[in-house]
Amino acid sequence: MTDAGPAPVPFQEFVLKVHSRCNLACDYCYVYEMADQSWARRPRVMSAEVVRRTGERIAEHLRDHGVTEASVVLHGGEPLLAGARRLEHVVTELRRLAGAGTALSFVVQTNGTLLDQDMLEVFRRHDVRVGVSLDGDRAATDRHRRRPDGASSYPATVRALDLLSGPRYRSLFAGLLATVDLRTDPVRAYEALLEFDPPVVDFLLPHGTWTDPPPGRSADPASTPYADWLIAVFERWYAAPRRETGVRILEEILVLLLGGASRVESVGLSPAAFVVVETDGEIELVDTLKAAYPGAAATGLTVHSDRFDAALAHPAVRAGQRGVAGLPGACRACPAHQVCGGGLYPHRFRAGRGFDNPSVYCADLYRLIGHLARRVAGAPGPPPAGPPDPATERTVPGPAAA
Numbered sequence: 001m002t003d004a005g006p007a008p009v010p011f012q013e014f015v016l017k018v019h020s021r022c023n024l025a026c027d028y029c030y031v032y033e034m035a036d037q038s039w040a041r042r043p044r045v046m047s048a049e050v051v052r053r054t055g056e057r058i059a060e061h062l063r064d065h066g067v068t069e070a071s072v073v074l075h076g077g078e079p080l081l082a083g084a085r086r087l088e089h090v091v092t093e094l095r096r097l098a099g100a101g102t103a104l105s106f107v108v109q110t111n112g113t114l115l116d117q118d119m120l121e122v123f124r125r126h127d128v129r130v131g132v133s134l135d136g137d138r139a140a141t142d143r144h145r146r147r148p149d150g151a152s153s154y155p156a157t158v159r160a161l162d163l164l165s166g167p168r169y170r171s172l173f174a175g176l177l178a179t180v181d182l183r184t185d186p187v188r189a190y191e192a193l194l195e196f197d198p199p200v201v202d203f204l205l206p207h208g209t210w211t212d213p214p215p216g217r218s219a220d221p222a223s224t225p226y227a228d229w230l231i232a233v234f235e236r237w238y239a240a241p242r243r244e245t246g247v248r249i250l251e252e253i254l255v256l257l258l259g260g261a262s263r264v265e266s267v268g269l270s271p272a273a274f275v276v277v278e279t280d281g282e283i284e285l286v287d288t289l290k291a292a293y294p295g296a297a298a299t300g301l302t303v304h305s306d307r308f309d310a311a312l313a314h315p316a317v318r319a320g321q322r323g324v325a326g327l328p329g330a331c332r333a334c335p336a337h338q339v340c341g342g343g344l345y346p347h348r349f350r351a352g353r354g355f356d357n358p359s360v361y362c363a364d365l366y367r368l369i370g371h372l373a374r375r376v377a378g379a380p381g382p383p384p385a386g387p388p389d390p391a392t393e394r395t396v397p398g399p400a401a402a
């Protein structure tokens with residue numbers, strides 16, 4: 001069948017799984033705790049050969065499409081398990097293969113427990129920015145982010161953040177990544193993260209689908225617990241006398257409401273332009289698809305034999321690049337779709353119907369967007385719970401039923 005959509009947008013973000021295991025056992029992790037268990041058959045570490053092949057494929061892809069800037073995310077598992085020297089090799093090898101005319105920026109996404117001065121010196125030398133996962137204060141973090149023996153990971157992450165936010169390494173601090181837990185007080189979580197003076201906080205919704213819904217997300221569209229949680233953060237953040245930090249999801253929605261384009265996959269209709277390479281060189285789709293079903297992120301492609309262009313033709317990549325035309329029918333009929341974008345693609349999954357559904361977070365997204373829209377317009381927000389405010393129906397008439 002011919003894809004009549006727009007021309008593919010070349011990949012500009014490459015997520016490299018440099019290590020496939022983790023030293024923590026976070027209970028919400030989509031790599032180890034969800035449907036897909038492909039990590040178990042992969043090599044622990046990305047070999048020098050896979051690094052070289054990946055670098056050649058990235059260089060080829062960027063050259064073929066005339067792209068001169070791209071970013072590489074060093075990911076895992078826990079990428080720091082690969083060790084400082086190996087990570088240094090990945091960065092220098094990929095930059096060497098990309099050539100002088102191409103700017104590759106690097107960020108490493110870590111749980112922080114292995115982030116020490118030696119590691120940070122390597123990152124400083126090669127300008128590798130560092131994002132750290134932490135869910136709030138110790139109680140919030142201990143609820144999920146424990147070591148395999150049950151011990152807390154919090155003290156080690158805090159030690160790393162004290163180093164990272166200090167004067168020598170501050171410029172490398174990319175931000176904090178926190179997964180929302182409805183049992184955690186939202187303002188308390190936000191203020192606990194603020195203590196590390198992050199440049200940005202990224203609140204992630206826990207992974208889930210219509211078949212396997214996120215905690216506390218019922219089928220009742222009048223129930224919007226995740227919107228209520230994020231609205232509490234928004235009100236604390238928005239009312240601050242000065243901008244204390246960025247909150248990615250809120251800022252992205254505000255940009256979209258004002259007519260701009262999103263830079264994240266969770267909201268908006270900007271074409272998704274990233275791809276994942278596993279430790280064995282397999283090319284995969286967005287990692288969070290692993291929450292849907294086994295093999296959901298697989299493409300059958302590998303850097304050893306395939307160009308990244310082959311992944312651009314994958315139906316899920318095409319759907320993520322087709323804007324409104326790539327949305328489920330129910331979302332296309334929703335006036336919030338330009339801002340919402342149907343939410344994160346994996347959150348649309350329902351067994352037997354695939355991804356042609358609104359997000360399992362539809363009601364929450366609708367309410368959150370409606371609240372921010374009214375606050376930007378200067379009107380007071382709606383009460384923090386309950387069904388959509390009829391007064392908003394002209395702009396955001398309500399979420400679709402899946």
Ligand code: SF4
Binds near residue numbers: 362399
């Ligand atoms: S129907 Fe729901 S998921 Fe789809 S665009 Fe509207 S609010 Fe978002």
